Every structure is written in structure tokens, then in C-alpha cells.
Amino acid sequence: MSVRTAVAAPAGLGEDACHELARHLAWSLEGVTACGFESKTGSLWFVTEKPLDQADLMQAADDRGRAIQAFPSRRLASFTKHPSPAYENVEDLLRERGDLKPVGPTTLALGGTAALLATRLERMMKTEAAKLGADEWLLPSLMFTQDLARSGYLRDFPHQANLVCHLPGQPEDVKLAASQIISGSEIPSRLSSALAPTVCYRLFTTLADSVVEPELMVQSASAKCFRHEGAAGAGLDRLGEFSMREIVAIGKPEAVSDFRDTLLALSGRLLQATRLHSWIESASDPFFTDVWEKGRLFQMGFDLKAELRVRVAGRAESLAVGSVNHHRDHFGLAFNIRDSTGDPVHSCCVGFGIERWTLAVLSHFGPEPGDWPEILQEA
Ligand SMILES: [Zn+2]
CATH class of the missing domain: 3.30.930.10 (Bira Bifunctional Protein; Domain 2)
Structure with missing residues (x-):
């Protein structure tokens, strides 16, 4: 069952900022499958598996909103x-x-x-x-993941990073790991490579x-x-x-x-x-x-x-x-x-x-x- 939660967007934010705000808040919430901003009602909405706490959401939206307004773009x-x-x-x-x-x-x-x-x-x-x-x-x-860390990207945008994991071990281990993936279970990953x-x-x-x-x-x-x-x-x-x-x-x-x-x-x-x-x-x-x-x-x-x-x-x-x-x-x-x-x-x-x-x-x-x-x- 999915639930839709909507809260009023902070007053005074532009259309673009409201969309960006919805997307950003979605990152910090668990299990969001869709999100957006509806300009007709001025509300930010989120679809999740479990209901969201409206008061917490409102607070988070207000905090971000205030910070955005402090720096309008030119x-x-x-x-x-x-x-x-x-x-x-x-x-x-x-x-x-x-x-x-x-x-x-x-x-x-x-x-x-x-x-x-x-x-x-x-x-x-x-x-x-x-x-x-x-x-x-x-x-x-x-x-190299190390170079990505060096650039500052892993610090500033960790939620957007893609690390590549190879199947670990010798041929037999690789076959085993592959079969584990196929059957849906977790595999240990070596994360030494990153997609740029x-x-x-x-x-x-x-x-x-x-x-x-x-x-x-x-x-x-x-x-x-x-x-x-x-x-x-x-x-x-x-x-x-x-x-x-x-x-x-x-x-x-x-x-x-x-x-x-x-x-x-x-x-x-x-x-x-x-x-x-x-x-x-x-x-x-x-x-x-x-x-x-x-x-x-x-x-x-x-x-x-x-x-x-x-x-x-x-x-x-x-x-x-x-x-x-x-x-x-x-x-x-x-x-x-x-x-x-x-x-x-x-x-x-x-x-x-x-x-x-x-x-x-x-x-x-x-x-x-x-x-x-x-x-x-x-x-
Ligand atoms: Zn560049």
C-alpha cells in the first residue's frame, strides 16, 4: 500500500526551488517512490510505503525553505x-x-x-x-573511488555516487556470488571503482x-x-x-x-x-x-x-x-x-x-x- 503525504511549501519560494526542494527532501525520507510540487495547491507531495510524520516533514521543508530564501539567484x-x-x-x-x-x-x-x-x-x-x-x-x-573522494564529491553528493562492485574471489567464488545475486541474496562487495x-x-x-x-x-x-x-x-x-x-x-x-x-x-x-x-x-x-x-x-x-x-x-x-x-x-x-x-x-x-x-x-x-x-x- 502506498501513502501520499502533502505539506504546504514554504511561502515565497519560486516554482523551480519548490521542485528542487521536493526532490531534496525525498532523499532524506525513507522509501519515497515518487515526489513533486503541485503549484495549484502550493504543496509538496511524497508517495511512500509507510505514512510520514506531517509535522516533521513540515519542519524539514521550512528549514530548507528559509535557507534557500536567504540566497536568491540572479x-x-x-x-x-x-x-x-x-x-x-x-x-x-x-x-x-x-x-x-x-x-x-x-x-x-x-x-x-x-x-x-x-x-x-x-x-x-x-x-x-x-x-x-x-x-x-x-x-x-x-x-578510482579514492579520486572521487579526493574531489570532494563523496563528501558533498554521496547520495548520487555510483560505486562499481565486481564479483569477488576466484572462479568458484565468482560463480557462487553470481548465483547468490541471481537468487536475490546480498553479496560482499569490493568498492574500489566508481562510475565518474x-x-x-x-x-x-x-x-x-x-x-x-x-x-x-x-x-x-x-x-x-x-x-x-x-x-x-x-x-x-x-x-x-x-x-x-x-x-x-x-x-x-x-x-x-x-x-x-x-x-x-x-x-x-x-x-x-x-x-x-x-x-x-x-x-x-x-x-x-x-x-x-x-x-x-x-x-x-x-x-x-x-x-x-x-x-x-x-x-x-x-x-x-x-x-x-x-x-x-x-x-x-x-x-x-x-x-x-x-x-x-x-x-x-x-x-x-x-x-x-x-x-x-x-x-x-x-x-x-x-x-x-x-x-x-x-x-
Ligand atoms: Zn566540470
């Missing part, structure tokens, strides 16, 4: 003159056509039109990375414990990224495995800071060229545990994260299709990457989520390639 650029998207059920249409197929937990295989569009978007972004002088890398999906959640961590790992001589080094790669999305995962907008094109700059503080502006300008140009109803706003990864306050204050204080947000047809919540992040010396310190004077390097990156851009373009222009913006006609 709009840095606007492309809202572009017409609003109108293709409301485009994802369902692609599923019906067989262009989107679930092949594993929170994953989708893209075929037909979806594959064509995702490929063209990725090619457009790769071209831009090359224009910025980025060295192209091909990256593996696996990294971002592209840039892997690029930093290639530079760990080294000295970067140039003022600025620019690298780029497109790779699969993995984030456990729990009950929230499903569609093109929230996949457990997704593709991301990143451009990363590493070097002296001033050069990195300037390059961050270059990445913001590039982001604006791409939103403009793909004619999406969108904007860029300062943002943060506000919602986790104790580092929440400190991390967010830090990010807001230095304006370290900007999100590219797009309207999607039929949804009140906008969708982040990318972000520009200024890490300052965080990864220089974490991975012991130094400049020629021995100081930790600074870094910044832009990440474009390919499947989310795909959804955004489909939502604006529909599934017919001939209707897509010019830049995607033959990119």
Missing part, C-alpha cells in the same frame, strides 16, 4: 524573447516511435531522430571547444600531482556521466547515465577567471543559436547535508556557478541544460596540481548535458529535423 543573461516551447508530449511521441528505449535502470537508448539530434548537438559543442583551442580527450567511465559523475574530475585526475607550466590550459571531452537519481530518474532530463560535453580550463587565477567569462559568453551564444526560451542565472548546488550552508555561501559569495536554464513545454519547472563553474583552487588543492610558482592551479569548466539539450530542442521545435534551428541542420 539572472545573468536572458533569451526569453525566443518563443515559448509548444511540443508538450514530444518525449512520449519519441517513445511511441521507438526512438527512446529504456535499457537499464534509469537509462535510455536513443535511436532515430533522438540519436540524430543528440549527435548534431554534440558535434556543435565539440566544434566550439576546438575553436577555443581545447585539447580533445577520450575518457574512460571508470575512476562528471567529465572534469577525470581530466583533473590526468593532471594529479603535477605542475602545469602554461598560464592557461584548455581541455575538452565528451563522456558518459553517472549520477544515481533514485525515484526521480526516468526521462531525458534525469538519467542515471547521461552524456556530457565539458570544456575545462586550468591555470593561473586571472587567466581562469577570464576564461570563465569566455565560457559564459559561449553558453549564451549556444542558447541564442539553438533559439531556446532560456536564461543564464547564478546558482548553487544548495541541497546537501552539513556542507550545505558553507558550500552555498562560498559559491554565492564568489558567484561560482551559473546555470543555463530552459523552458520545457508543459512543465512549470525550467530545466538546467548546462552550467559554468568556477572552482577557484578547489581542485588544484584536491588533486595537488600546481603552477610554475608552486601555487595550486585555479580551474573552471562548462558542462553541457547532451540528453537535456536534446529534450529542450525537441520541446521547442518538435521531432522533424527540418524544423530545427539552422545551427542544427548540418552541424
Whole structure:
């Protein structure tokens, strides 16, 4: 039996913040199978196996809500003159056509039109990375769990980490372990490998414990990224495995800071060229545990994260299709990457989520390639 519990969202929070708040609260509650925000009634709702304590839930929502309101986001650029998207059920249409197929937990295989569009978007972004002088890398999906810990990800986003466990032991043990899995019982796991959640961590790992001589080094790669999305995962907008094109700059503080502006300008140009109803706003990864306050204050204080947000047809919540992040010396310190004077390097990156851009373009222009913006006609 599942139970639905709803509480009023804290007053004064924007639509996007309320959706994010619902998703975040779901992480800290047990056995949530679905969650959301209903703007008509202004309520956050959760579906669980066992009933939730309404007073506790209300308290948690208020606490988070107050903290969010203390740091409103700012709009840095606007492309809202572009017409609003109108293709409301485009994802369902692609599923019906067989262009989107679930092949594993929170994953989708893209075929037909979806594959064509995702490929063209990725090619457009790769071209831009090359224009910025980025060295192209091909990256593996696996990294050492130790490197993931080093990056700070296991501290800040442990709920989204994916560790890979191999079947332990010699052939006989492996067979036994496999049969235990098949029969549904627990197996001991060796968790030395992790699926990478971002592209840039892997690029930093290639530079760990080294000295970067140039003022600025620019690298780029497109790779699969993995984030456990729990009950929230499903569609093109929230996949457990997704593709991301990143451009990363590493070097002296001033050069990195300037390059961050270059990445913001590039982001604006791409939103403009793909004619999406969108904007860029300062943002943060506000919602986790104790580092929440400190991390967010830090990010807001230095304006370290900007999100590219797009309207999607039929949804009140906008969708982040990318972000520009200024890490300052965080990864220089974490991975012991130094400049020629021995100081930790600074870094910044832009990440474009390919499947989310795909959804955004489909939502604006529909599934017919001939209707897509010019830049995607033959990119
Ligand atoms: Zn990055």
C-alpha cells in the first residue's frame, strides 16, 4: 500500500526551488517512490510505503525553505524573447516511435531522430571547444573511488555516487556470488571503482600531482556521466547515465577567471543559436547535508556557478541544460596540481548535458529535423 503525504511549501519560494526542494527532501525520507510540487495547491507531495510524520516533514521543508530564501539567484543573461516551447508530449511521441528505449535502470537508448539530434548537438559543442583551442580527450567511465573522494564529491553528493562492485574471489567464488545475486541474496562487495559523475574530475585526475607550466590550459571531452537519481530518474532530463560535453580550463587565477567569462559568453551564444526560451542565472548546488550552508555561501559569495536554464513545454519547472563553474583552487588543492610558482592551479569548466539539450530542442521545435534551428541542420 502506498501513502501520499502533502505539506504546504514554504511561502515565497519560486516554482523551480519548490521542485528542487521536493526532490531534496525525498532523499532524506525513507522509501519515497515518487515526489513533486503541485503549484495549484502550493504543496509538496511524497508517495511512500509507510505514512510520514506531517509535522516533521513540515519542519524539514521550512528549514530548507528559509535557507534557500536567504540566497536568491540572479539572472545573468536572458533569451526569453525566443518563443515559448509548444511540443508538450514530444518525449512520449519519441517513445511511441521507438526512438527512446529504456535499457537499464534509469537509462535510455536513443535511436532515430533522438540519436540524430543528440549527435548534431554534440558535434556543435565539440566544434566550439576546438575553436577555443581545447585539447580533445577520450575518457574512460571508470575512476578510482579514492579520486572521487579526493574531489570532494563523496563528501558533498554521496547520495548520487555510483560505486562499481565486481564479483569477488576466484572462479568458484565468482560463480557462487553470481548465483547468490541471481537468487536475490546480498553479496560482499569490493568498492574500489566508481562510475565518474562528471567529465572534469577525470581530466583533473590526468593532471594529479603535477605542475602545469602554461598560464592557461584548455581541455575538452565528451563522456558518459553517472549520477544515481533514485525515484526521480526516468526521462531525458534525469538519467542515471547521461552524456556530457565539458570544456575545462586550468591555470593561473586571472587567466581562469577570464576564461570563465569566455565560457559564459559561449553558453549564451549556444542558447541564442539553438533559439531556446532560456536564461543564464547564478546558482548553487544548495541541497546537501552539513556542507550545505558553507558550500552555498562560498559559491554565492564568489558567484561560482551559473546555470543555463530552459523552458520545457508543459512543465512549470525550467530545466538546467548546462552550467559554468568556477572552482577557484578547489581542485588544484584536491588533486595537488600546481603552477610554475608552486601555487595550486585555479580551474573552471562548462558542462553541457547532451540528453537535456536534446529534450529542450525537441520541446521547442518538435521531432522533424527540418524544423530545427539552422545551427542544427548540418552541424
Ligand atoms: Zn566540470
